[in-house]
Amino acid sequence: MSMxxxxxxxLLLFMLSAGLTLIFSMMGVLNFAHASFxxxxxxxxxxxxxxxxxxxxxxxxxxxxxxxxxxxxxxxLRKTHKFGHVAELLLTxxxxxxxxxxVQLIWGRTSVDYSIPTSMQAPLFKLYDSTFQTYRGFxxxxxxxxxxxxxxxxxxxxxxxxxxxxxxxxxxxxALGHNVPRVFAYVFAGGCGLAALAGVIGGNAFITExxxxxxxxxxxxVVVVVGGMGSLGGALIASILIGLxxxxxxxxxxxxxxxxxxxxIDTTSETPxxxxxxxxxxxxxxxxxxxxxVLMLIVRPKGIMGTRDE
Amino acid sequence: MRVxxxxxxxxxxxxMLFAGAASAQNVKIxxxxxxxxxxxxxGQNQLKHFQYAAERFSGKQANSGVTVEIVPLDSKGSPQExxxxxxxxxxxxxxxxxQGNGSNVAGVLIDAINKHNERNPGKEVVFxxxxxxxxxxxxxxxxxxxxxxxxxxxxxIEGLTNYMKDQKDIKNVYVIGQNYSFGQxxxxxxxxxxxxxxxxxxxxxxxxxxxxxxxxFAPYVAKIMAANAxxxxxxxxxxxxxxxxxxxQAAGYKGNFYxxxxxxxxxxxxxxxxxxDRVRMVSYWHxxxxxxxxxxxxxxxxxxxxxxxxxxxxxxxxxxLVASVEKAKSTDAVKVAKAMAGMKMKGAxxxxxxxxxxxxxxxQAMYIAQWTxxxxxxxxxxxxxxxxxxxxxxxLMPDQASxxxxxxxxxx
Numbered sequence: 001m002s003m004x005x006x007x008x009x010x011l012l013l014f015m016l017s018a019g020l021t022l023i024f025s026m027m028g029v030l031n032f033a034h035a036s037f038x039x040x041x042x043x044x045x046x047x048x049x050x051x052x053x054x055x056x057x058x059x060x061x062x063x064x065x066x067x068x069x070x071x072x073x074x075x076x077l078r079k080t081h082k083f084g085h086v087a088e089l090l091l092t093x094x095x096x097x098x099x100x101x102x103v104q105l106i107w108g109r110t111s112v113d114y115s116i117p118t119s120m121q122a123p124l125f126k127l128y129d130s131t132f133q134t135y136r137g138f139x140x141x142x143x144x145x146x147x148x149x150x151x152x153x154x155x156x157x158x159x160x161x162x163x164x165x166x167x168x169x170x171x172x173x174x175a176l177g178h179n180v181p182r183v184f185a186y187v188f189a190g191g192c193g194l195a196a197l198a199g200v201i202g203g204n205a206f207i208t209e210x211x212x213x214x215x216x217x218x219x220x221x222v223v224v225v226v227g228g229m230g231s232l233g234g235a236l237i238a239s240i241l242i243g244l245x246x247x248x249x250x251x252x253x254x255x256x257x258x259x260x261x262x263x264x265i266d267t268t269s270e271t272p273x274x275x276x277x278x279x280x281x282x283x284x285x286x287x288x289x290x291x292x293x294v295l296m297l298i299v300r301p302k303g304i305m306g307t308r309d310e
Numbered sequence: 311m312r313v314x315x316x317x318x319x320x321x322x323x324x325x326m327l328f329a330g331a332a333s334a335q336n337v338k339i340x341x342x343x344x345x346x347x348x349x350x351x352x353g354q355n356q357l358k359h360f361q362y363a364a365e366r367f368s369g370k371q372a373n374s375g376v377t378v379e380i381v382p383l384d385s386k387g388s389p390q391e392x393x394x395x396x397x398x399x400x401x402x403x404x405x406x407x408x409q410g411n412g413s414n415v416a417g418v419l420i421d422a423i424n425k426h427n428e429r430n431p432g433k434e435v436v437f438x439x440x441x442x443x444x445x446x447x448x449x450x451x452x453x454x455x456x457x458x459x460x461x462x463x464x465x466x467i468e469g470l471t472n473y474m475k476d477q478k479d480i481k482n483v484y485v486i487g488q489n490y491s492f493g494q495x496x497x498x499x500x501x502x503x504x505x506x507x508x509x510x511x512x513x514x515x516x517x518x519x520x521x522x523x524x525x526x527f528a529p530y531v532a533k534i535m536a537a538n539a540x541x542x543x544x545x546x547x548x549x550x551x552x553x554x555x556x557x558x559q560a561a562g563y564k565g566n567f568y569x570x571x572x573x574x575x576x577x578x579x580x581x582x583x584x585x586x587d588r589v590r591m592v593s594y595w596h597x598x599x600x601x602x603x604x605x606x607x608x609x610x611x612x613x614x615x616x617x618x619x620x621x622x623x624x625x626x627x628x629x630x631l632v633a634s635v636e637k638a639k640s641t642d643a644v645k646v647a648k649a650m651a652g653m654k655m656k657g658a659x660x661x662x663x664x665x666x667x668x669x670x671x672x673x674q675a676m677y678i679a680q681w682t683x684x685x686x687x688x689x690x691x692x693x694x695x696x697x698x699x700x701x702x703x704x705x706l707m708p709d710q711a712s713x714x715x716x717x718x719x720x721x722x
Contacts, residue, residue, distance in 0.1 A: 001532050001561075005526070005528040005532065006529075009528075109345065109347075109350045110351035110354055111350075111351050123560075130531075130561045131560070133561070135560075136560070205526075207525060207553065209348070209350075210346070247526075250529035250530055251529060286520050
């Protein structure tokens with residue numbers, strides 16, 4: 001059960017970071033506003049589903065956000081491109097604040113009631129007394145479908161070929177008559193759309209509130225760095241690793257005090273630093289991804305499957 | 311010759327205005343609370359409670375010469391921001407502040423107010439705490455400037471465990487809470503008191519998770535189920551409770567929940583029909599509590615905001631402040647604090663409540679209520695249109711619910 005929970009969370013993370021890592025490998029710019037597009041996806045889906053039903057929101061929200069992402073690339077990001085990466089970075093950084101404030105203006109500063117459709121609240125199957133909710137299965141299904149179609153798109157189609165060519169040899173590709181800036185815009189829009197899709201299915205599984213971008217923002221950077229900047233495969237491995245690590249760590253009550261006791265060393269509340277030693281693994285679960293980030297940067301700075309050697 | 315009567319009329323009008331100002335007293339409460347961020351939803355809802363209380367229980371509607379005005383100050387739930395806002399409030403001449411969501415915030419406010427009052431005689435500030443229930447505030451860290459209108463963790467756990475003691479089917483209890491002073495107190499007191507009252511009950515888990523950070527409670531629920539717990543005790547509030555309950559239902563958990571805040575905004579919707587007869591709450595009031603004197607407040611609030619009314623402490627804070635200003639015939643914080651200490655009045659269910667002078671803790675009744683299908687005489691009002699509401703299963707008079715204090719109160 002923990003395995004499934006971890007997998008579904010990891011796959012959601014992958015959906016989020018796939019777009020980020022694609023954009024990064026193309027433009028060499030970390031999109032700080034990426035998590036904001038995730039949030040926009042959730043809010044758009046909430047809005048459309050309150051007007052009609054969930055499925056309309058599911059289809060429309062990612063398209064809308066992709067459109068916004070494309071426009072942002074075309075009319076803002078492209079203009080700053082000539083001023084170098086720092087300008088682009090700052091632009092996306094600024095955009096994340098603009099989106100946050102806009103969301104708070106439109107939908108308020110507190111969480112909205114965006115909930116799972118009743119048809120998918122029922123349990124899918126039972127495993128040792130605990131049930132697995134249909135919606136979690138649906139989340140995994142969407143993520144896997146997205147993963148397969150993304151793979152096919154990049155590896156088996158002509159568009160994918162052009163994108164890959166534009167990634168590594170933009171000048172040559174342009175000389176061959178392809179509109180590379182337009183390819184960039186498409187990839188940026190696609191990446192934002194993927195983030196929005198993650199928002200659509202993650203927003204109601206967890207909670208839709210203005211703080212949601214910030215809370216996943218840090219994690220997806222960890223995923224991208226650990227997986228290797230710009231590597232889709234690496235992002236997949238890293239997201240599932242982090243998803244599993246977080247869920248399993250919660251289930252483990254190991255602590256240094258416990259370890260010492262099983263070795264026959266007695267510790268009491270008088271021992272220096274006792275409050276630190278008695279911390280259980282389950283209590284530090286939320287900081288584990290960041291610990292992994294630090295370790296990874298020390299041991300293997302290019303990430304699990306990174307190719308950049310700088 | 312025509313004489314203009316305008317100046318005359320103006321003179322009379324302004325004379326009346328001044329006369330009015332002399333007898334009417336305006337008091338501002340600086341409402342320092344997280345009005346945005348993870349717990350913003352709860353904060354906004356509590357703000358409405360205070361505004362409604364000020365409207366109903368002060369000024370014209372209450373037939374009182376004392377008018378309370380609520381000044382919202384958004385701390386985003388952070389102790390640092392709350393301190394900055396306290397400074398701003400005192401600079402603006404506000405002498406009464408209120409806060410409740412988060413004992414971590416309340417703790418630093420109490421310290422800061424103690425220091426402020428020591429250093430600024432004549433500009434003292436009084437803290438009306440409506441929900442931060444770390445028992446230290448009325449014991450080891452008690453302050454003459456702090457008045458708490460909610461019941462302390464010790465008082466609530468005492469009531470809760472007295473009820474649990476008689477539930478013979480309880481065997482394995484799991485305690486889960488937020489990792490900060492309040493959550494830690496809940497976990498400590500539950501373990502201590504259950505051990506004393508039901509030595510046969512096993513505490514199969516005692517878990518603390520980060521405050522307001524966890525979005526996916528599924529792994530915690532998996533752990534609760536793996537531990538074979540038939541009952542869960544939790545002090546979680548706001549989204550931390552909503553998400554916990556949602557995850558428990560998604561995983562098909564069938565055990566009982568013993569909570570503090572199942573009535574707080576959002577939680578009733580999350581509990582819904584699936585929680586019927588399984589979710590219990592300890593509180594000093596609920597809409598279906600015995601001979602509820604506050605029925606018109608409850609229905610009036612719901613009619614105005616379309617949200618549930620449950621923070622009687624907000625109303626009591628305003629009522630005690632108004633009565634204390636009337637008694638002291640002054641808005642001076644020191645005089646008001648002296649008047650408030652030991653003050654008695656009728657509570658929300660008609661019981662006799664008293665602001666105990668020795669520790670600044672309001673002595674009031676205590677209820678254990680169970681989530682039950684609405685209708686019938688026990689459950690008149692449902693919550694958040696779920697068709698379910700709270701039914702009293704245990705009632706403790708103020709003197710039965712009262713806890714001793716170790717506070718050595720400095721002079722007010």
